[in-house]
Structures are given as C-alpha cells and as structure tokens.
Amino acid sequence: xxxxxxxQHLVKIFGEHRAVNDIxxxxxxxxxxxxxxxxxxxxxxxxxxxxxxxxPTSGKASVNGFDIVRSTTAVRHSIGYVPQALSADGNLTxxxxxxxxxxLYDLPxxxxxxxxxxxLEYVGLTDAxxxxxxxxxxxxxxxxxxxxxxxxxxxVLFLDEPTVGLDPxxxxxxxxxxxxxxxxxxxxxxxxxxxxxxxxxxxxxIGIMHRGQIAVIGTPDELKATVGGENPNLNDVFVYYAGDxxxxxxxxxxxxxxxxxxxxxx
Amino acid sequence: MKLQEREGQxxxxxxxxxxxxxxxxxxxxxxxxxxxAWTIAEWEARKIRHDFTDLITRAVxxxxxxxxxxxxxxxxxxxxxxxxxxxxxxxxxxxAQSVLFISIFAGIAIIWERDLGVIHKFLASxxxxxxxxIGKGLASGVRALPQAIVIYLLALIxxxxxxxxxxxxxxxxxxxxxxxxxxxxxxxxxxxLLKTRDRxxxxxxxxxxxxxxxxxxxxxxxxxxxxxxxxARINPxxxxxxxxRTLMLTNTTSYTxxxxxxxxxxxxxxxxxxxxAKLYPRIVQ
Numbered sequence: 001x002x003x004x005x006x007x008q009h010l011v012k013i014f015g016e017h018r019a020v021n022d023i024x025x026x027x028x029x030x031x032x033x034x035x036x037x038x039x040x041x042x043x044x045x046x047x048x049x050x051x052x053x054x055x056p057t058s059g060k061a062s063v064n065g066f067d068i069v070r071s072t073t074a075v076r077h078s079i080g081y082v083p084q085a086l087s088a089d090g091n092l093t094x095x096x097x098x099x100x101x102x103x104l105y106d107l108p109x110x111x112x113x114x115x116x117x118x119x120l121e122y123v124g125l126t127d128a129x130x131x132x133x134x135x136x137x138x139x140x141x142x143x144x145x146x147x148x149x150x151x152x153x154x155x156v157l158f159l160d161e162p163t164v165g166l167d168p169x170x171x172x173x174x175x176x177x178x179x180x181x182x183x184x185x186x187x188x189x190x191x192x193x194x195x196x197x198x199x200x201x202x203x204x205x206i207g208i209m210h211r212g213q214i215a216v217i218g219t220p221d222e223l224k225a226t227v228g229g230e231n232p233n234l235n236d237v238f239v240y241y242a243g244d245x246x247x248x249x250x251x252x253x254x255x256x257x258x259x260x261x262x263x264x265x266x
Numbered sequence: 267m268k269l270q271e272r273e274g275q276x277x278x279x280x281x282x283x284x285x286x287x288x289x290x291x292x293x294x295x296x297x298x299x300x301x302x303a304w305t306i307a308e309w310e311a312r313k314i315r316h317d318f319t320d321l322i323t324r325a326v327x328x329x330x331x332x333x334x335x336x337x338x339x340x341x342x343x344x345x346x347x348x349x350x351x352x353x354x355x356x357x358x359x360x361x362a363q364s365v366l367f368i369s370i371f372a373g374i375a376i377i378w379e380r381d382l383g384v385i386h387k388f389l390a391s392x393x394x395x396x397x398x399x400i401g402k403g404l405a406s407g408v409r410a411l412p413q414a415i416v417i418y419l420l421a422l423i424x425x426x427x428x429x430x431x432x433x434x435x436x437x438x439x440x441x442x443x444x445x446x447x448x449x450x451x452x453x454x455x456x457x458x459l460l461k462t463r464d465r466x467x468x469x470x471x472x473x474x475x476x477x478x479x480x481x482x483x484x485x486x487x488x489x490x491x492x493x494x495x496x497x498a499r500i501n502p503x504x505x506x507x508x509x510x511r512t513l514m515l516t517n518t519t520s521y522t523x524x525x526x527x528x529x530x531x532x533x534x535x536x537x538x539x540x541x542x543a544k545l546y547p548r549i550v551q
Contacts, residue, residue: 053547081390085381087382087387089313089384091313093316100309103308104388104391106293106298
C-alpha cells in the first residue's frame with residue numbers, strides 16, 4: 001500500500017476560531033476514506049485545504065505526493081472535486097458542462113468529445129447529454145458532477161457531502177456509482193458526510209471529526225467495537241465521539257446552504 | 267512501458283487510478299493562460315446561445331436613452347457639440363454607458379457562482395487565476411458586444427451618421443470588450459472584498475451614477491466646472507467614450523487620440539486583472 005494523502009499537523013484558523021486544529025491522517029491508495037462529523041466540525045475546511053482552495057494556517061499535507069501549498073497545479077491535476085452545492089451550470093447542456101472542464105483540465109482536443117461522452121455513459125446520462133442541465137433532477141446533476149470530476153482520470157476524488165439534499169433513490173444511485181468506481185478503478189476517494197448510513201456503506205475507513213480535531217479513525221467495524229454494547233451501529237459511534245456537538249448544531253451558513261441546495265432540488 | 271500503461275488506461279474508463287494521469291496537453295505558460303481565459307469566455311457565449319432574452323432586455327435601456335433623452339436634448343440644443351448633432355455626439359456615450367452598466371454588476375454573478383460552488387470547481391482545476399479573471403472580463407465583453415450592434419442599427423434608423431469603415435468597426439468592438447473587461451474586473455475585485463450580493467449591488471449603484479455623469483458620455487468635459495473636469499479625466503469611462511467617439515463618428519479628422527485612450531484602458535485593466543487574480547481565491551474562503 002502506498003499513501004496518497006498525507007496530512008500532518010494541519011491547522012486552519014479563521015480569526016479567533018480554530019476551524020481545523022492540528023489534524024493528522026494518512027489515506028492509502030484505493031481507500032474510500034470518510035470524514036464524518038456534525039456541521040461545523042471542520043470537514044469542509046479540511047477538504048478545501050486538500051483541494052488547494054484554502055491555504056492552511058500551519059502544518060503540511062500532500063496529495064498524490066505533491067505539497068498542497070507549493071505544488072498547487074500538480075495537486076489540481078491529480079484530483080477531481082465535487083463541491084457540496086449542486087454546481088453544474090443549468091444554462092448549458094450536460095455535454096457542454098463537461099467540454100468546458102475538459103479544456104480547463106488540458107485534455108487533448110482529439111479526445112475531449114469522446115471522453116465527455118464516455119463519462120456521461122459511465123454515470124448513465126447518455127440520453128440526457130444534450131439536454132440543458134436546468135431540466136435535470138438533483139440526482140442527475142450530481143451524477144453529472146461526478147462525471148465531470150472523472151473526466152481527467154484523477155488519482156483522488158474529493159466529494160464534499162455528495163448526497164446532501166438528494167432523495168433516497170438519487171442517493172442510492174450515487175452510492176452505486178461510487179461503489180462501482182471503487183471496484184473497477186481502485187481510485188482513492190475522500191468524502192465528507194454526516195450520514196452514518198453513507199459512511200457505513202461506502203467507506204473503508206472513517207475519521208470522525210469533532211471541533212476541528214479528529215476524534216477517532218478506524219474501519220467502520222473497529223469504530224463500532226470501541227463503543228461496545230450490543231450491536232452498536234455507527235450512529236452510536238457518532239454520538240459517542242461527537243455527541244455534545246449534536247445539540248449545538250451547525251453554523252447558520254452551513255444550514256442555509258443545505259436549505260438552498262434542498263430548494264434547488266425542489 | 268510507462269507510456270503503454272498510460273495509453274491502455276486512457277482507453278479504459280475509470281480504470282486508471284492505479285496508473286498515471288491522462289496526458290494533459292503541454293502548452294506554454296502564455297498559451298495556457300490565454301487558452302483557458304478563452305474557455306471561460308466560451309462558457310459565457312454558450313450560455314447566451316441557449317438563452318438570449320437577457321441580451322434583448324438589456325438593449326431596451328440604451329434605446330430609450332437615445333430615443334427619449336437624445337431626441338429631447340437634440341431639440342433644445344442645450345449642449346454645445348460643435349459641428350455634429352447631439353444624437354451623433356451622444357450615441358458613442360450611450361454605448362459606453364451600456365458597457366458600464368452591463369459590466370459593473372458582474373461581481374454579483376461571481377457571488378452567485380460562489381454560492382453555487384462553480385467557483386470552487388474552477389479554483390480546484392489547473393486553471394491559472396489570471397485566466398479565470400481575464401475570462402470573466404472577456405465574458406462581459408461577449409455580453410456587451412451586442413449592445414454595440416444595437417446602437418449602430420438604431421443610429422442607422424435615426425439617420426445618425428456613423429463610420430462604417432471596417433477597421434473602425436473593429437476598433438469599436440475592441441474598445442467595447444476592453445471597457446467591459448476593465449469595469450467587470452473592477453466589479454470582481456469589489457465582490458472578492460465585500461463577498462455578499464447586497465453590498466456589491468449597493469456599491470455598484472453608488473459608483474455607476476458618478477462614473478456616468480462625471481464623464482464625457484452625454485456632454486463635453488469642457489462645460490463642466492473645473493473640479494469635475496479633474497474627476498472626469500481620471501474616470502476610465504471618459505477614455506472609453508473618447509475612443510468610441512473617434513472610432514464611430516464620421517467627423518473624425520485624426521486618430522492619434524486613440525493612443526492615449528487605449529493606453530490608459532489597457533494599463534488600468536492590467537492593474538485590475540493582477541489585483542483580481544490575487545483576490546479571486548478569497549471569495550471562497
């Protein structure tokens with residue numbers, strides 16, 4: 001096994017607030033690593049630092065062997081990123097959305113179109129490829145975004161709460177696609193979620209974040225074992241490690257963003 | 267062997283993770299920068315192609331200015347415009363005005379895109395920040411160009427004499443794109459600093475009024491009080507109007523004034539783009 005994401009003493013401070021407070025973890029190639037935690041635990045901040053959107057206050061991290069501060073372009077070429085909000089452009093067709101990103105990711109002209117149709121087929125959107133994304137359902141937009149993140153064959157796929165706001169059917173479809181991807185490609189996936197079910201069914205390993213720190217890391221089974229009791233599930237693990245945070249809830253900004261996403265899905 | 271491995275993986279779909287990246291095109295730094303700015307502009311052009319109602323509604327305002335304000339002021343002859351009619355004098359000014367109005371609220375679109383997560387994806391892609399900013403500027407230019415066509419058509423209908431020399435037409439289009447790029451980058455910088463729609467809207471409205479009236483768009487600088495003349499001279503819009511007037515009207519005797527007009531605008535735009543590229547990542551932080 002080779003480490004593909006290495007995080008050492010990573011810290012991010014906003015003003016007085018330590019959003020991420022000295023975390024370290026390693027993700028091996030081919031893992032599906034889940035960052036779990038309540039709203040405001042620092043998951044999104046961590047993912048933003050690893051995807052080079054946010055410079056860390058201190059500490060080090062590398063993705064695919066490239067330092068996230070010094071080798072940003074190499075990191076960006078190595079990763080695919082699906083942000084939390086449904087961000088595909090509704091005024092373009094699915095195919096056009098992909099074409100624009102194929103260009104931004106330096107795909108050679110000769111393969112752009114075929115590659116775009118390939119990934120559309122991969123996520124089951126061949127028939128909808130020439131429709132405006134405005135007419136897609138939430139689940140279809142999410143699949144399109146996964147397709148877009150796969151265009152340039154990244155080494156690591158980052159997904160920030162990939163199924164938030166989706167209905168159960170769409171959520172299941174996304175899970176199926178990610179499972180297929182994992183089996184077929186050995187691609188490394190790092191996702192954030194606050195759904196226990198999602199973490200349990202997708203992730204090979206989970207890190208539970210709480211107040212900017214990683215409270216515990218392990219496989220779903222290991223984590224369940226640490227809690228003890230009869231037939232513990234990940235919900236119990238979650239409450240055990242991040243319980244007091246459930247009361248206080250997430251920040252206003254995160255809540256409003258989740259609502260907006262939900263509205264957009266109608 | 268490495269190469270074979272790569273080729274094999276490209277044929278496969280997602281079956282690459284254990285291998286190497288797709289072979290990206292190698293381009294010079296400059297080619298990369300320009301090519302990707304062009305891609306961002308293409309994105310906007312494709313949007314317009316699917317839905318051009320926005321272009322039509324935006325054309326209403328300059329038409330009203332020319333038809334109502336222009337006609338009235340032509341008749342009262344209150345403004346000295348030398349040997350040309352007031353409508354002729356005003357037409358390039360109204361084009362410059364619509365370029366300003368289209369571009370100065372570009373920052374609001376940027377904040378909208380931030381909320382949608384589009385900017386996150388752009389910033390996580392290997393696209394130079396400068397390209398993202400220039401691309402947005404070009405995109406505003408794409409939205410402003412149809413205004414130029416509307417003004418030319420309207421001027422034809424109203425019987426205003428316009429210069430249809432192809433080189434001058436080309437110069438007009440370049441000036442429109444440059445002006446749009448300049449003002450929209452300015453708006454982008456405001457958006458990166460203020461970060462909310464309401465604030466950018468407010469500042470935009472506060473700025474457009476003085477920028478428009480403290481310029482030579484609808485009256486010559488010479489009739490202004492001296493303190494206002496100073497402001498008009500440091501107002502980039504004045505240089506857009508001046509350049510457009512030289513390029514669009516038939517009474518132009520010398521084109522030398524285009525040199526300072528373009529020089530000032532290019533200079534200001536370069537500074538704004540550099541600043542914008544520096545600030546752009548802050549919008550998602």
